[in-house]
Amino acid sequence: MTAFWCLVRRDLLLAFRRGGDSVNVMIFFLLTVTLFPFGVGPEQAILMRIAPGVIWVAALLAAMLSLDRLFRDDFEDGSLDLMILGPLPLEITVLAKCLAHWLTTGLPLVIVSPLLAVLLAMDGEGFATLIGTMLLGTPLLSLIGAIGAGLTVSLRGGGVLISLLVLPLYIPVLIFGVGAVDAAVYGLAARPHILIMAAMLIAALPLCSWASAAALRLSTE
Amino acid sequence: MGLACVRGGRWVFDSVDFAVAPGGALLLHGANGSGKTSLLRIIAGFLAPAEGQLTWNGHPFDDEDHEPARIAYVGHLDAVKRALSVAENLSFWADYYGAGQGDSENSVAEALDRLGIGHLAPVPARFLSAGQRRRLGLARLLAAPASLWLLDEPTVTLDEESIAIVEALIAEHRADGGMVMVATHAGMSIPEAGILTLGGPS
Numbered sequence: 001m002t003a004f005w006c007l008v009r010r011d012l013l014l015a016f017r018r019g020g021d022s023v024n025v026m027i028f029f030l031l032t033v034t035l036f037p038f039g040v041g042p043e044q045a046i047l048m049r050i051a052p053g054v055i056w057v058a059a060l061l062a063a064m065l066s067l068d069r070l071f072r073d074d075f076e077d078g079s080l081d082l083m084i085l086g087p088l089p090l091e092i093t094v095l096a097k098c099l100a101h102w103l104t105t106g107l108p109l110v111i112v113s114p115l116l117a118v119l120l121a122m123d124g125e126g127f128a129t130l131i132g133t134m135l136l137g138t139p140l141l142s143l144i145g146a147i148g149a150g151l152t153v154s155l156r157g158g159g160v161l162i163s164l165l166v167l168p169l170y171i172p173v174l175i176f177g178v179g180a181v182d183a184a185v186y187g188l189a190a191r192p193h194i195l196i197m198a199a200m201l202i203a204a205l206p207l208c209s210w211a212s213a214a215a216l217r218l219s220t221e
Numbered sequence: 222m223g224l225a226c227v228r229g230g231r232w233v234f235d236s237v238d239f240a241v242a243p244g245g246a247l248l249l250h251g252a253n254g255s256g257k258t259s260l261l262r263i264i265a266g267f268l269a270p271a272e273g274q275l276t277w278n279g280h281p282f283d284d285e286d287h288e289p290a291r292i293a294y295v296g297h298l299d300a301v302k303r304a305l306s307v308a309e310n311l312s313f314w315a316d317y318y319g320a321g322q323g324d325s326e327n328s329v330a331e332a333l334d335r336l337g338i339g340h341l342a343p344v345p346a347r348f349l350s351a352g353q354r355r356r357l358g359l360a361r362l363l364a365a366p367a368s369l370w371l372l373d374e375p376t377v378t379l380d381e382e383s384i385a386i387v388e389a390l391i392a393e394h395r396a397d398g399g400m401v402m403v404a405t406h407a408g409m410s411i412p413e414a415g416i417l418t419l420g421g422p423s
Contacts, residue, residue: 003316003317003318006313006316006317007317010302010305010313013305013309014302014304014305017304017305018304073302076298077298077299077300077301077302078296078297078298078299078300079300079302081265081267081294081296081298081300082294082300082314082361083317084266084267085265085266085267085292085294086317086318087317087318220267221267221268221269
């Protein structure tokens with residue numbers, strides 16, 4: 001087993017043992033989306049119109065809930081030092097951490113999102129696109145979030161600061177994620193939006209891991 | 222030019238020169254804040270020196286054309302995950318550092334036995350005492366071998382019996398040609414060890 005998969009496996013095991021993080025993210029996602037029919041009223045036409053945006057915004061906020069712990073536990077117990085000293089470049093270590101984070105928080109959001117789309121009476125034409133864009137977008141949330149988590153890992157109360165740092169960077173994901181689903185619902189081409197999201201994901205893999213690793217090196221000095 | 226370290230705009234030490242030969246040991250002495258931990262963290266690569274350069278077999282540490290230094294670091298924190306068992310904690314580091322090399326399961330069991338915590342292998346780490354956690358951290362030295370050990374106050378929270386085990390481990394490591402640098406306030410018995418006393422900037 002390579003060091004990369006070894007780290008992913010350990011993080012998944014830790015997430016499974018603790019249990020709380022993934023479940024909290026899912027419940028937050030469900031509750032946030034469920035609040036909208038109470039807030040804007042149960043009219044199907046309105047809910048159908050706002051469904052893609054509501055689901056995506058709730059997903060962004062839910063993904064941020066667990067970002068604070070992405071590196072903090074490893075920083076506080078000294079594991080991060082040993083990872084920096086380990087055989088993997090820190091950038092690859094960041095990717096392993098992001099993959100484990102996505103599997104435990106992003107993937108559950110993708111799985112639950114069709115259920116919420118039904119709840120908001122979203123047009124069936126958009127379901128496949130919603131799942132596709134969530135599959136592309138949620139890893140982006142983990143990767144972009146890793147930059148904020150790396151910058152704030154040594155700060156007390158860094159959770160709020162992560163939100164301020166990361167939310168503006170999430171805007172392009174939101175725009176193209178919602179745009180793709182809207183396009184599919186209204187019979188337009190969703191492909192350009194999806195391709196841009198795929199391009200963002202490909203660019204984020206090296207850029208975000210590099211930026212996050214640099215932030216972590218600063219934090220551990 | 223010796224090594225120098227600046228932390229928070231303050232010169233912690235400067236003009237520090239030392240060499241450790243295979244089989245050698247270097248004890249770092251000095252008052253609190255004299256830079257023992259900073260020096261170990263510079264050698265581990267966590268900090269960049271303000272001045273000076275570290276070499277390994279005559280080549281810079283970061284020279285990619287030559288075999289890099291294999292370093293094991295035991296700092297103030299034990300890198301123990303409370304949600305994992307003792308064996309799982311050590312297995313992770315053995316696999317992470319040695320990925321695919323040798324039989325990590327056996328080396329983990331042997332390392333735990335050697336540190337006297339073999340009977341705790343299936344116990345969740347959250348139930349360990351501070352001393353047992355320290356021993357688990359030190360077991361990494363055996364489960365994930367490296368040629369240079371950097372030990373920062375390795376005997377803190379350890380009882381006399383455990384300190385004797387650590388001293389024996391260091392002696393065996395040196396006998397195998399390994400090198401050790403130890404920052405400590407405790408009077409550890411490390412025969413023929415060099416002493417580097419840090420006393421702040423000149």
